[in-house]
Amino acid sequence: MTIVNKIPRYILPYPVIYFFVNFINGLTIPIIVIYYRYVGLNLFQIGLVSTIFELSIFILEIPTGFIADKFGRRFSILLSFLSFSVSGILYFLIRNIIGIMCASIMQGIGYTFISGSLQAWAIDTLKQNGDDSYIKSTIVSGTQSRRIGSLLGSVVGGYLGIKNINILWYFYIFLGFAAMVYSYIFVREKREKFLNNETKFSIKNLLYLDEISKVFIEKDKIIFITAILLFIISAIYEFSLSPVDEYWTVLFSEDLKISTFIIGLIAAISNIILIVSVAPIVNYLNKRLKDITAFLVVTILIICSLVLLASVKMVLISILVFILFRLFTGVYEPIMEYYLNGLLNDQYRATMLSVYSMAGSIGEILSGISIGAIAENKGINMAFYAGAISLSFELILFFIITKMQNMNIEHSR
Template sequence: MNMLIIGPILVPFMLFKGLSYSQIMLLQSIAAISVFVFEVPTGAIADKFSRKFSLFLSGIFMATGILLYILFRNFYVFALAEILFGLGLTLSSGADSALLFESLKKIGKNEEYQRREGNAASYIFIGQAAGSVLSGFLYKYNHFLPFWISFGNLLVASLVALTFIEVEREKSEHRYVTHILKSFNVILKSPRILWAVCFAALMGFIVRVGYWMYQPYFAQVDLDIAWYGVIFFFFNMVAAFSSHFLVRRYSDERPRRVLLGLSTLMALSFILPIIFVAKWAIALLALQQIVRGLYRPTMNFYINHQIQDKYRATVISTVSLVANLSFAILSPVVGIMLDKKGTIPSYLFVGIVAASGTLALYLLRKKQKSRKASA
């Protein structure tokens, strides 16, 4: 589902469709709210019924969303497309990682989860890197070609998902609503998972908003659009290196320590480029790609070891839900700032949020550890 090649040209395409930065970020907020609404219900569906069918539907809904962007030029139709994207993302967010973890657990190799997911992510990033270079040239030739290719990729991925084999696993015996409430209870009673939820709220905003702020910075330093694909190739290769090699390098470190290091890198990635405003400073944005490669494998490894099979996809989906809620609330603020104040103040705002959030999470971690020691 991740093999889309529209990343480098998505913001220019939306501007081409007549949208402002405020409208673009409002659409992303709508997508995030959709994820907030659908996340836990779709995670529960994956837990109680079928992981692979959930992945199949994910691709179908996302492909339909892309088709709407290709065929129409209307904000409200784009809003519908973002709702479909949100639904598609939620159908895969808990199901894919749960399916992998349970398959490894079945054969007694669940300790390999972090490495395996890191390897899979690195292959995706390499594919996206190659597609990024291609998309820049395709976009100059025809603005719609990268979208048609991504549409086809999603349909193929949906069919492949139906060939997956699901292992026998413990399923929740509770009714749907009871299942969700019990999953929330698991989160509230586990300090480690509660910390992960708070961390996801921070990262859900700063990681996702970072992508939408690349193009404004490229414009700030007068980078020709022909180079966008090349820059994204570099970004994706950094992410591939991070997910393939750094995941292994830091697999023995305490996950919360690694996660705090990642949020620190995110803060630096917003602050340093506005200190050195220049084309070469685009390389500093690659700090976000290190985070992109490490974050998901580390976070999911951390969470998966804290929960039972029958609540796994729902709890993972809840973490994603909180991440999307924070993005939905704060992303329109960034869009308005980009239109009214410009790129530099917007980067400073996100950098301050990242730095202060990291400090708060570090203090929360210390408080939880001291409580455990005194218990």
């Protein structure tokens, strides 16, 4: 069984940089809310900071993706790590609501600069070297390195948060600059694929279908419509998964009476299982099923796990279902990313990957409003059921995509 897929040596910066991003920001996962309370933020202010963070990502996804396409993916990656370091400096130096909001915005900017540019660089570099066959294994390596980085970052961040919070911010800032130096040295790209100087960014233009259609491989309208449906799917997917992301620890601690230590252990085990299993599972699905069929299978498994999480009251079964839920969602990501990249042309790849991420942000924002109200008034279990129901709409969209592809195949014969 292959746990880690082989990828070309020149593309190794892709998983390494993803590790850096998730390790750096994983440092703050165990302590950030505690830190907010430590510097004097009340619950309303904490919620405000979280909202501003999500809005900064939502607003800046497309502009930063365009910057990556126009000025270079490496340039965008460097700006990402610079933004992370600046956010760490602000967190450390300005310990009030204004400083925290500014730091949160800079952190959001860092995410938007990396979200489309890194994968666009990797896919285009593989294509330029004639190594298209490594695209899926490269995407899988990114999924694994993200999980490893987040897991190790959380462990180190939790330890440093207990020992000395100042050392954590020093480390956070240092790693941002170190990752920027690494990216400058090892990320290499050819410039001929980028947008020319006459190409100007315009939100208005991106809203017109004839402009957006230029972003996709212009074979026929089927591909264009499929890509639009995938963007809708991205919003639905993030909307549906947000209840678990937000409330699983509350469900386990308050309803199932699981200790904080065990909850941390569950999170670690779920990440380790995903890291070890994602490559062989994706390889198996790649050999046995078409991409769209793999989508359907994995989506159905996620829906089933959501329903079980909402309904099962036995501790051990709930833990097992949660671990499987994390595994299914981890497998879903590289399958979706590979399929989506097949629909994009190289010139606008970073911009449209950012649009895809923005669609997911829309889903998260909508979920925070509606699912949050359901959880507050009807209970966490009902929020999970709502997530399962909304995710079921993905199956309808997948069915439409499959029908369109079959019609296209029959028409081409």
